[in-house]
Structure formats: C-alpha cells, structure tokens
Amino acid sequence: MTEGGLRPHTGGCQCGAVRFRCDSQPENVHVCHCRMCQKAVGGPFAVICPVLKSDFQVTRGKLSWFKSSELARRGFCSECGTPMIFDYPEFPDIGVMAGSFDNPSEVPPVVQYGNESRVSWYGMLVSLPGDAPTYAVDPQGYLPRIQASNRQHPDHDTDHWPRPVRS
Numbered sequence: 731m732t733e734g735g736l737r738p739h740t741g742g743c744q745c746g747a748v749r750f751r752c753d754s755q756p757e758n759v760h761v762c763h764c765r766m767c768q769k770a771v772g773g774p775f776a777v778i779c780p781v782l783k784s785d786f787q788v789t790r791g792k793l794s795w796f797k798s799s800e801l802a803r804r805g806f807c808s809e810c811g812t813p814m815i816f817d818y819p820e821f822p823d824i825g826v827m828a829g830s831f832d833n834p835s836e837v838p839p840v841v842q843y844g845n846e847s848r849v850s851w852y853g854m855l856v857s858l859p860g861d862a863p864t865y866a867v868d869p870q871g872y873l874p875r876i877q878a879s880n881r882q883h884p885d886h887d888t889d890h891w892p893r894p895v896r897s
Contacts, residue, residue: 738751738752738753739752739755739756739781739831739832739836739837740752740789740831740832740886741814741826741830741831741832742790742814742830742883743791743806743809743810743812743814743830743883744807744810744812744883745807745810745812745881745883746790746883746884746888747790747791747807747809747810748788748790748791748793748812749788749790749791749887750786750787750789750826751787751789752779752781752785752786752826753785753786753787754781754782755781756779756780756826756837758841759778759779759780759828759837759838759839759840760777760778760839760840760841760842760843761775761776761839761841761842761843762775762776762777762778762844763775763842763844763845763847763848763852764843764844764847765847766798767816768847768849770798770804770816771813772813774848775844775848775849775852776816777827777828777829777834777837778825778826778827778828779825779826779827779828779831780823780824780825781824781826782823782824783823783824784822786826791807791809793805793806793807793815794806794807794808801818802816802817802818803817803819804816804817805817813827813830814826814827814830832885832886833885
C-alpha cells in the first residue's frame with residue numbers, strides 16, 4: 731500500500747527482465763492513434779497511462795531507450811522487446827503502456843488523441859465476433875503446446891526472473 735492507502739500498480743515486460751511499480755493512479759489515460767504510437771507498439775493504437783515520475787520506479791532490471799523524436803523517447807525491454815514507456819524527459823509525468831500493467835483493466839482510457847491517423851476499421855471492432863475463449867476451437871492442438879512451453883512472465887512480481895530461451 732502507498733501512503734494514501736492505494737495499492738500500487740505493478741507491471742513489466744513479457745519476459746520479466748524489467749518490472750515496475752506506480753504508487754499513484756494514472757491520470758488522463760488515453761488511446762493514441764498517431765502513426766508514431768502505432769509503430770512504437772506494433773498495433774493500431776497505444777493506450778498510454780501518465781503517472782508522475784516521482785511515483786514511478788523500475789523495481790527489476792533496466793529500461794532501454796529509443797529516441798523517437800527530438801522531444802520524446804520510448805522505453806522498452808532489451809531482452810524481449812516489450813514497449814512499456816512513452817516519455818517527454820522534461821515533463822513531470824511518464825506514460826506507461828496499459829498492456830504492460832499486471833492488471834490493465836484498472837487503467838481505463840478517458841480520451842483519444844491522434845484520431846487523424848486512426849485505422850479505418852477501428853469503429854467496427856465492437857461488432858466482430860469474440861465470445862469464444864482463445865483456442866476454444868483448437869484443431870491443431872496449439873493450446874497444450876503453448877501452455878507447456880510458455881516463457882511469459884506471470885502478471886505479478888516474483889523474486890526471480892527465469893531468463894527466456896532466445897531463438
């Protein structure tokens with residue numbers, strides 16, 4: 731618990747080499763559709779969760795940085811490549827990517843930016859089928875194989891970090 735009684739938000743990369751903690755609730759959580767964010771996360775949009783830098787700390791490992799412009803940089807894990815941070819170094823807050831939190835449902839967006847670059851099919855996502863669990867129809871037997879070989883770090887802090895096998 732933090733001083734104000736809030737449970738900290740924890741998170742990290744896919745492999746577990748980098749873990750972090752936020753001691754305050756992110757504010758102005760936003761969906762960003764700009765082309766730079768699309769490329770940075772390898773998806774159609776990023777969900778960025780600004781938190782004061784004074785309330786953010788890396789608890790395991792070290793972030794690597796890519797300077798995406800003269801004003802901004804992106805923090806990621808050098809072991810597995812997971813994008814985790816958007817940062818304007820001179821600003822008091824840091825943007826944590828929602829998907830890197832252990833519980834991304836706890837940081838819902840409140841606004842969207844960069845709509846001029848929003849992909850044309852974004853609005854139809856809610857109409858797509860999607861009620862079946864992942865691998866509900868698994869004729870190839872992938873689910874047991876994935877579960878048996880999963881190297882993804884669990885969505886909680888651990889005392890150790892099993893190094894991933896690199897191919």
